[in-house]
Amino acid sequence: MQVKNLMSGKPEYIEASATIGEAAKRLEQEDRGFTPVADREKLVGVLTDRDIALRGMTNGKTANDKVSTIMSGKVLYCYEDDDVKDVLQNMHQQNVQRLIVLNNKTNKDFVGVVSLSDIAEKCDAKKDSDLTQRVINCCQRYH
Numbered sequence: 167m168q169v170k171n172l173m174s175g176k177p178e179y180i181e182a183s184a185t186i187g188e189a190a191k192r193l194e195q196e197d198r199g200f201t202p203v204a205d206r207e208k209l210v211g212v213l214t215d216r217d218i219a220l221r222g223m224t225n226g227k228t229a230n231d232k233v234s235t236i237m238s239g240k241v242l243y244c245y246e247d248d249d250v251k252d253v254l255q256n257m258h259q260q261n262v263q264r265l266i267v268l269n270n271k272t273n274k275d276f277v278g279v280v281s282l283s284d285i286a287e288k289c290d291a292k293k294d295s296d297l298t299q300r301v302i303n304c305c306q307r308y309h
Contacts, residue, residue, distance in 0.1 A: 167297075169253055170246035172288040173267045173278040179204040180213065180233060186222050187229030189213055200264050202276065203237045209266065209276055211237035243268050246277055250285055254300040257282060263304075 179202040180189050203211040213233055221236035243266040244253045267278040286301050
């Protein structure tokens, strides 16, 4: 199965110049724990609710500080034609629950996000026990 068959559509990103408070409100309004971060439409990082809590609040940041001061600057990604099993292996190795999805190696256009939960929801344990085991292996880090 390819990533494009189960990824979430392209979410809105937040500008790196936005404040932590703006980002937190947006995550709450959209009921998400993750948002890509861009600088003039170029992805420069990702921000999670965990980043806000751990990098922000525990390091004395305020709601008025910029998102760029607490975001994860490394954008981890896969391509929409990648095999889900390979993507799960990548998630496991990188210790992440989500990857940015790009359309292809040539254009590298941002087209969506794939999460561990996207894969788990589409996983048919009866048809593909190997995929199911890979999902379980990834989840074991998050208990």
